[in-house]
Amino acid sequence: MPASRTTAHAVVVGSGIGGLTAAVALRQSGWKVTVLERAESLEPVGAGIGLAPNSQRALDVIDLGDEIRALAAWQGAGGMRHPSGRWLSRTDSTAAAERFGGPLVLLHRATLIDRIARRLPEGAVRTGSPAELADAGTVGGRPARVTTPDGDIEADLVIGADGIHSSVRRALFPQHPGPAYAGFTTWRTVVPAPERPFEPHETWGAGSLWGTQPLKDGRIYAYAAAVAPPGARGGDGEQAELLRRFGDWHDPVPGIIAASGPDRVLRNDVHHMTTPLPAFHRGRTALLGDAAHAMAPTLGQGGNQAIEDAIVLAHHAAAGQDLGAGLAAYSAERLPRTTAIVRKSAQVARLMSLTGTPAVAVRDTLMSVVSRLGPGLVLRTFDGIADWRPPQRTYAAEAQEAHAEQGAHEERPARH
Incomplete structure (x- = not known):
């Protein structure tokens, strides 16, 4: 009609x-x-x-x-990196x-x-x-x-x-x-850009990943994911949880976690259909x-x-x-x-x-x-x-x- x-x-x-x-x-x-x-x-x-x-x-x-x-x-x-910093694959924006x-x-x-x-x-x-x-x-x-x-x-x-x-x-x-639980949880934060330049990357570890991407306004959008039980949370805060999981990964990951502050990290379990x-x-x-x-x-x-x-x-x-x-x-x-x-x-x-x-x-x-x-x-x-x-x-x-x-x-x- x-x-x-x-x-x-x-x-x-x-x-x-x-x-x-x-x-x-x-x-x-x-x-x-x-x-x-x-x-x-x-x-x-x-x-x-x-x-x-x-x-x-x-x-x-x-x-x-x-x-x-x-x-x-x-x-x-x-491109994509190993937690040690080694490049696994390279891509180009152009x-x-x-x-x-x-x-x-x-x-x-x-x-x-x-x-x-x-x-x-x-x-x-x-x-x-x-x-x-x-x-x-x-x-x-x-x-x-x-x-x-x-x-x-x-x-x-x-x-x-x-x-x-x-x-x-x-x-x-x-x-x-x-929707059903996808088996992993995610974290996201936006922080000021680090002093040292970096190339945008997504880094894959064992049951986990980290991404560092630039925004036009000069800040950095960082995201992470890791296999975890549904509903689990860091007992002392999500910044501390990120440090435990990703604090020994290549630069600039540890610095970004430090810059995020205890109240600027969002955590969400992933569900999909x-x-x-x-x-x-x-x-x-x-x-x-x-x-x-x-x-x-x-x-x-x-x-x-x-x-x-x-x-x-x-x-x-x-x-x-x-x-x-x-x-x-x-x-x-x-x-x-x-x-x-x-x-x-x-x-x-x-x-x-x-x-x-x-x-x-x-x-x-x-x-x-x-x-x-x-x-x-x-x-x-x-x-x-x-x-x-x-x-x-x-x-x-x-x-x-x-x-x-x-x-x-x-x-x-x-x-x-």
């Missing part, structure tokens, strides 16, 4: 990167949008995020891509940009959230507004409905962008097992991002795929088009792609999680051999991921929207 351009109302549950991108893209394609956020502010949970060329091209659709590309800080060489059509951009999540949120009108985002899906709605029939402390809201479309432990997903697919959902929609309700396909961070694609989801969803569900067909097309397009990336991320996570000395030695040797054969082989890991491009508007869709707009204009009463 096509929704009128002047009345179509979408409610987005969750104001993370995917939810806000969806709100901007839907509004751009003709929807009135309300974003409901449980937290009291838009301050994001997390530290840094890497945006690959695929999500940058998605952000081009809402005129944000070039603004993000301008924040790229990685120049020159980088080669990566040429292969995939753009740079890798590392930035603080707060920066990205702010840049996206600026594109929404005042009042579109309601913080301190927890929401639950009461009714998924039926296309061609009743609207979807969410409950909030201030009362129920009916909508032509509801987007569940409420993260890994999504209540919207549970309401849509109560029989799905949901290796069992895919049957679809990303039901009725008038759709899921995106971690709510739809939580993945391990080992390919750095979680936020990137959420942005892709948002742009593809807005493309297929543009106001004035058939919503049922649009949501079906969204599921058909996104489910296979994200399922493959979830599984590939899990495979890389298993490699990182190796703890036995022989297995770790074989893994490191293979990395070194592949690197010596050519940097293109290392970059090939991201073929089919970083080279993705957003769907293009068709002439028929643009003509249909123009016709709907003309009809709405003709129906408006003349003003005297």
